[in-house]
Ligand SMILES: Nc1ncnc2c1ncn2[C@@H]1O[C@H](COP(=O)(O)OP(=O)(O)O)[C@@H](O)[C@H]1O
């Protein structure tokens with residue numbers, strides 16, 4: 001049996017700067033950034049011929065067997081991990097297995113070891129751990145099987161693995177974790193992808209057009225710094241999206257107005273970043289926050305908690321702007337402040353309101369790329385899997401990096 005040297009890949013967590021909830025709609029813009037907390041996945045040979053998972057989310061290893069329908073736990077008590085702690089890892093192994101079969105490669109016994117710094121004292125903080133673990137696992141598995149991939153193919157594979165677990169999330173976290181830095185992201189239609197995936201399989205779905213998907217790197221602001229604060233309360237994004245999509249608001253004209261307003265804020269922010277106009281970046285953060293507050297009022301979703309309100313008020317008092325990052329209701333928020341601002345004052349006000357300042361920095365795109373994968377020829381050059389068609393140009397200036 002072939003054994004290969006272990007491969008380890010890391011992917012960063014993310015914060016959502018603008019466009020949350022609206023980005024769930026295919027083609028709606030959002031801005032996300034990657035941060036310097038990582039999930040690392042090591043793929044190594046497994047002596048027993050099985051697929052063994054060792055993650056810091058579980059106190060013990062979980063061995064699984066490959067079957068015709070996918071991975072199956074050896075022990076009955078481990079089956080619950082399929083929809084819990086191991087859901088994204090299992091899905092990543094299964095989609096890479098399908099691709100490997102398409103490429104005519106034999107199956108390899110695997111051991112996946114996962115270590116993460118995206119939790120705070122064991123609690124989820126909303127830095128996109130599911131996205132980072134999926135991106136890191138796909139990168140490590142592809143590398144281990146010597147399937148070289150462009151960032152776009154890696155992203156696509158990670159999104160397929162992710163929607164098999166839950167098609168609701170937009171994939172903005174996967175885009176930030178894959179490209180790193182500041183990223184302007186528009187999602188494809190995940191329900192359609194899931195449908196195609198079940199009919200046509202991984203390889204064909206990877207190569208098909210993915211309308212509305214668009215990813216574009218943005219320059220960081222040169223005179224503003226991004227800070228993150230943790231509300232101390234974990235929040236389930238999936239549950240919140242589920243609640244929102246079952247409200248009357250979701251099917252109303254107000255939803256359409258929200259989408260238009262959000263697109264205006266995100267576009268204004270992207271333009272302000274590209275022109276490096278800090279006052280306009282801050283103004284766009286404030287407009288995004290007001291839009292979220294209106295959504296909260298219209299739907300009773302509970303986006304703004306007392307901690308998240310205090311977080312942005314302190315940012316304003318210190319000469320910047322702030323907002324919740326992502327779905328809200330807990331997790332974390334962001335503040336953008338001029339480099340000259342008094343950060344100690346911000347942290348003092350946050351501490352008084354029960355907000356924990358997270359010592360994070362935005363990672364830059366090159367750093368992420370180096371951590372993720374060694375350079376190699378695109379999988380398309382191997383002749384067996386053409387590059388994805390370049391339908392992703394929504395407008396003349398949108399492109400996949
Ligand atoms: N260290 C890890 N090892 C394995 N899976 C992980 C790890 N961290 C996160 N995950 C996966 O992501 C899920 C959490 O996703 P989610 O609740 O959306 O949190 P987040 O907001 O951080 O993405 C976990 O149940 C697990 O399936």
Ligand SMILES: C[C@@](O)(CCOP(=O)(O)OP(=O)(O)O)CC(=O)O
Pocket residue numbers: 016019020021022023024126127128129168169170171172173237238241325326327328331
């Ligand atoms: C609501 C959203 O648009 C943004 C959610 O961002 P979060 O940061 O809340 O996500 P998690 O990483 O799962 O905590 C949903 C989405 O885009 O999928």
